[in-house]
Amino acid sequence: MKVTVGPAQYIRDKGLLEVAGTYIKNFGKNAALIGGHTSREIIEVSLKKSLEDHGIFLEHSTWYGGESSQTNIDRLVDELKDENIDVLIVTGGGKAIDTVKSVAYQLNKPLVAIPTIAATCAAATPISILYSDDGEFIGIERKSKAPDLVLVDSEIIMKAPVRFLIAGIGDTLAKYFETRSSVKKATPTALNQTAIAIAGQVYKTLLQIGEEAVTSVRTKTVTKELEDVIDTIILVSGSVSGYGGDDCRTAGAHAVYSGLTIFPEVHQTYHGEIVAFGILAQLCLENTSEDEIKALIGYYQQVELPYTLKQMGLINLTESQWNKLGEITVTIEDMVNMPFEVTPEMVIEAVRRADQIGNTMLSPSAVI
Template identity: 70%
Template sequence: MKVTVGPAQYVREAGILTAAGSYIRNFGKTAVLIGGKVSVDIVEDTLRKSVSAEGMSLLPSLWYGGESSETNINRLVDKLLSQDFDVLIGTGGGKAIDTVKAVAFKLNKPVVIIPTIAATCAAATPISILYNDEGEFIGIGRESKAPELVIVDSTMLLKAPVRFLIAGIGDTLAKWFETRATIQKANPTALNQTAFAIAAQVYKTLHEIGHEAIQSVESSTLTKAFEDVVDAIILISGSVSGYGGDDCRTAGAHAIYSGLTIFPECHQSYHGEIVAFGILAQLCLESKEEELPNLIRYYQEIGLPFTLEQMGISELTDYEWNKLGEITVTIEDMANMPFEVTPEMVIRAVKQADGIGQEFLSISL
């Protein structure tokens, strides 16, 4: 048995970026910062001062490339092979973080992650989600480093647009629904039952204080609710698959997310927003339609999409529907469902979820 639960160390504190060097110095004398353009702009100056105060140097920063694709990963590896450095620092959202974890794996370097948004659990997982250069989902990359250290500056995350936090809640809600489905195929063990309990607690936390955390961002007020939700999204949710392994993986909701990425219209929606709709479709796959009304009402409360139109998809041709169904069932996440799923079942579930969502949308207009 081999278990990789998450990062070796997770530090979350208001304003901690100014002290980041005191943690990063444990990994060497020279670091390279890689991330999104906006994230690097936010982090770099403070980080450079912090590591310099600890006798470290920060080499010129690098842009990750815009997609966590093999092209960008290999480009960065080639560039860094000729540089002498001790540790990689990744910053930004999920795609930037996943890119840096994959680069660290290929270069066999320690990696520190400084997320600038709380939109996924990428900072605390040992995998990388891979896309092609156009942003279409390709697969789950396991040639990826589990971070040695994650530094979460809650003051910095509080300043990020609230939509990122809402998307993070959507992505994290899926932990419960997908774990509840995948564990049906497993023999009970101490590990997977613990993971199942964690998933249930994360779902309960988000329902109880998710809206309060969103209000914290909207009012620019740092609260315990906000920090608890940040921890749930970034760290705790990642530990579900960490403890549960293959028994508690992503399933139908993420498979449907991946299938929907074939439509360019969806690329304006964030990962967690599309996953949130994927949860509704997964419930229809499981014949649990009775759970949709309460969940959609929660989506309405916090601002998650519950129709295709809200994600930019106004109409699909028969060809596009068939393509969606055919691609979605090839995604490895779908194999984690406790029953075989056909393209026709996917099409029917997505249409059903969208139809129920439209009914709620018409009522609220």
């Protein structure tokens, strides 16, 4: 049995970036920063100063490439493999972090993650999600490593556009619904039952204070509710798959997400927003009552998550497109984790039913 539960160390505080060097100095004297254009712009000046204060040189600052793709992973490995680098530092969102987790694995280097948004649990898991260079889901990459250190500056998260936090709530809600489904295929153990309990607490926390956390970002105020939701999205939710392992993996919601990425129209919708709709489709696959689905949509309305295809840019799919969605979605690795066999026809029916229920609750101004 092998269990990887989150990063080796997780630190979250307001203004943490100013003292980042205090923690990173333990990994060596030469560092490379990899991330998105915006995220590097946000942290590089303060990070470089803090590193220099502790005798650490920032040898490189590099764009990760825009997609968590094999092309970008291979390019970065090739660029850095002969360089004198002691530690890799990644900054940005889930795709940047996943890319560099795979790079760090191949280069066998310590990894420090500095998320600039709270949109996924990528910083707390040992796997990476691979996409094509065009953003279409490919699969789960296990030649990846959990960061040795995660530094979360809650002020940076608070300053990010609110949609990122909302997407993080959507992605994290799926932990509860997917875990309770995927674990049905497993023999109960201390580990997977702990994962279920954590997933339940994650769901409870988001229902209780998710809206307050969103308000905190809108009002540009770091509150306890915001920091609790940040920790829930980035760290606590990652521990669900850490403890549960293959017994508690992503399931129908993420499979529907991956299937929907075949349509370019949804590429402007964030990962967690699409996953949130995927939860509704999974509930329909499970023959959940309409009242329960509508209750969840009521929460989506509070935090402004999408609950129809139209809100994600998908209008009037052709019969051919519907068939392609069904056929591709059932091939996604996540769908195998459902406790029953799912056919393309079942996917199509579930997505249509979720969209239909959502449309009954759609107001004219409800657009993502």
